[in-house]
Amino acid sequence: MSELWFFFEVLLSGMFAGTMYSLVALGFVLIFKASGVFNFAQGTMVLFAALCFVGFLEMGLPMVVAALIAIAIMVAWAFTVERLVLRHLVNQEPIILFMATIGVSFFLEGFGEFIWGGDVHPLNVGIPDDAWFVGPDGAMMIQQFDLSAAVIAGLLVTVLALFFHYTRIGRALRAVADDHQAALSVGIPLNQIWVIVWSVAGFVALVAGIIWGSRLGVQFSLSIVALKALPVLILGGFTSVPGAIVGGLIIGAGEKLAEIYIGPFFGGAIEEWFAYVLAMFFLLFRPQGLFGERIIERV
């Protein structure tokens, strides 16, 4: 019986950790849908946003102010990318845009290090970090931190979903994602939409960076952890918001469970690569991902 409780404990803690992957993947999906750009820099944006936030905190600014300035910086960043990169590369091959985002990523990483230094910045935004014990005799442990992170991520996703569905700009974003030529023809200015989408992705990156940074400290390995979003995308499909979320949960839970239950057969450390192997299997059997947007075909 306590075996089962333990299983659920591992499953849940994995899923909670997975919400972080979901958030990063979400940033990818938003940009990919709206501009067809595979934004390699999303991971670095997580790091950079968190660095800015923690940097302003260390200067002694109140948390809300630090967050607001960090948001403003991410919006400015979105403007810069649109002005200096996207605008000039529009209509180029996707691979060229992808390469450009790699360049952008290196720039941002170097720039962040230049301004904020390369140390590990501990971060505490007051997310409670005790454990709860539930079930008979407290057989199952839940980390409050995990739970809080999941709640924050859930809230963020809900707000975004509402924004996309019920606002004029949100509708325009979905229109652009569907057919950018048609969007242009009805007078939706693509450049503005790109700035908005990159800003939203920057905001999502900030939230992910703060939560992640609270656990691991804000440091350069954050942008590498963010690469876990890649298998999430393969699992969930590059164009699907629900896919990014569910994919993150599956990867998060999958790697924790694998670590506990099949790890011993491989001598442990399975968590490092499990996600990529899972993604590879997915590529073989369902290349469009779990939720890869249904292509509507009519005859």
Next chain:
Amino acid sequence: MTAATEASAPAAPLLRVNNIEVIYDHVILVLRGVSLEVPQGGIVALLGANGAGKTTTLKAISNLLGTERGEVTKGSIEFDGANVEASSPNDLVKRGCIQVMEGRHCFEHLTVEENLLTGAFTRGGDRAGIQADLEMVYNYFPRLRERRTSQAGYTSGGEQQMCAIGRALMSRPKMILLDEPSMGLAPQLVEQIFEIVKTINENEGVTILLAEQNTNIALKYARYGYILESGRVVMEGSADMLRNNEDVKEFYLGLGGEGRKSFRDVKQYRRRKRWLG
């Protein structure tokens, strides 16, 4: 003789295309000096076979060539008294010139109503006005009201065409550039859609520039027409005149002509046959 002098009101034309040349990819010359005029409140048809340059002309006007790596290299286009060159598609829609693209291009994952609302994007937060115009569109296209909550991608071709026209109407345009609305639709449906377009033209005062391969139906509803061939206007005139022209009859209306053709004409005829086939 131009469309403007034919129209009852001697006002300046709403649209004036002046000897434009369009090049794709820096090398492919597609329009070689196209001129045309559309009077305020008129319906003008732009006719021609596949590849004649109809779509290119419309996109040059609405400034949508940029995304196709096309460029207007000569000539000028004036809409409502000002050049369109410096205007982005967004500006042009605001100024009242909107295109309904060939192949409808509805946003397939948006509902029909959401599609219509995107057409009002440039109008910002004018909620009452937009709501009223939604009603207006539903009155012109009752079918769209029935399908308002369906994803556009799952509606029929005819419904998508209505949706695309309705969406354009939501921007409160002065002029709609309508690219091949008849494409792939049953003749009866085509007739129905053209009737509605005509009503919109009369009731809302929306000027229409219509690109069509279906010469028959286009000349039934347009008052004036231009015939494009390989990027040039080869003939223009009132719809009546074009309908009764022997060449038009033979080559575009499929009525078969009388009279002798020179060898050159026969060769051209074959070429056209190939386009039409």
